[in-house]
Amino acid sequence: MSARAIPYRPHNHDACVSQALTDARTICQRQNARLTPIRERVLELIWQSHKPLGAYDVLAELSSDGHNAAPPTVYRALDFLQQHGLVHRIASLNAFIGCTHAGESHTGMFLICRACGNVLELTAPEVSTEVRKAASGEGFRAETTTLEIAGLCPRCQSEPGHD
Amino acid sequence: MSARAIPYRPHNHDACVSQALTDARTICQRQNARLTPIRERVLELIWQSHKPLGAYDVLAELSSDGHNAAPPTVYRALDFLQQHGLVHRIASLNAFIGCTHAGESHTGMFLICRACGNVLELTAPEVSTEVRKAASGEGFRAETTTLEIAGLCPRCQSEPGHD
């Protein structure tokens, strides 16, 4: 499956998107899930930047497509994409971002730059391990982890005001 | 400052609340911050259970006090309380909970029981360390961490349906 791109650095973003879509088709096929045109389009829109996109931003893009959609359409597509591990919801931003580890079983950790808005998804096994340890130390059965770090990405530490 | 209570287990909750309020008064005094009646009342309401309370729940409680408040009143009080480390916002629930480590510098980690709704706040230094390592490994300057674990608390693993 696709190698991880570094959002903070210039890269061929069209390739990013088309790779993500290709991966998604494969994953859905394997899971007998239907990546319908709407779902695929929503995924594409979300992938079009490395910044999280709000549900209503997606809605606006769909509208400018000429597709006159209502909120449930978008939320349903997003639910589907989340359930199949193709996008993540960033709780601290009420927004969604393409999963860069789709297909791999993982617990995402998100580095959110407050200056440029880009988000990098990491898998940090050591973090997951410590989280599990801390939870089970309290007798707690952990199911889902929300781990979001806000701060400054490398580029914005040196060149403030970047996009 | 107050010792930590275990929300999953029965305890003298009134003592919890009054201890939290006493602590809060001390902390605000030290910080030259004004714990006004509204702010104190909001803090008290939030502490009245170990379940997170939504802003509009707080609002409803204030109303039933006879205090006819509007949303900004509550959000302002909550902002104040957060800024002074007296409550935390749980992003995955859009709700607020009393900080059980007020006054100590800490990064909270929250164990959220999906069955009973109680939340336990932990400080897990090993987790923080690994998070920092993971972030700085990417050249990222971490500022604020959101770490929320949903799952089942010890009691709800054995006795489902509890409150």
Place this chain on the structure above:
DNA sequence: CCTGCAAATGTTATAATGTTTCAAATTTTG
């Protein structure tokens, strides 16, 4: 082919959460 079921989408309305703005009151400070 067609028929009937399940999944997906459309549509309208509404709920839940959070903010902006400006005015009035209160507290602090000089």
Place this chain on the structure above:
DNA sequence: CAAAATTTGAAACATTATAACATTTGCAGG
């Protein structure tokens, strides 16, 4: 006490998310 700053009140509004029900589409079995 008077000026400045902080806090609160109040109305309107913005954003995010869901409920409920109708309609359409895809698909398996007769």
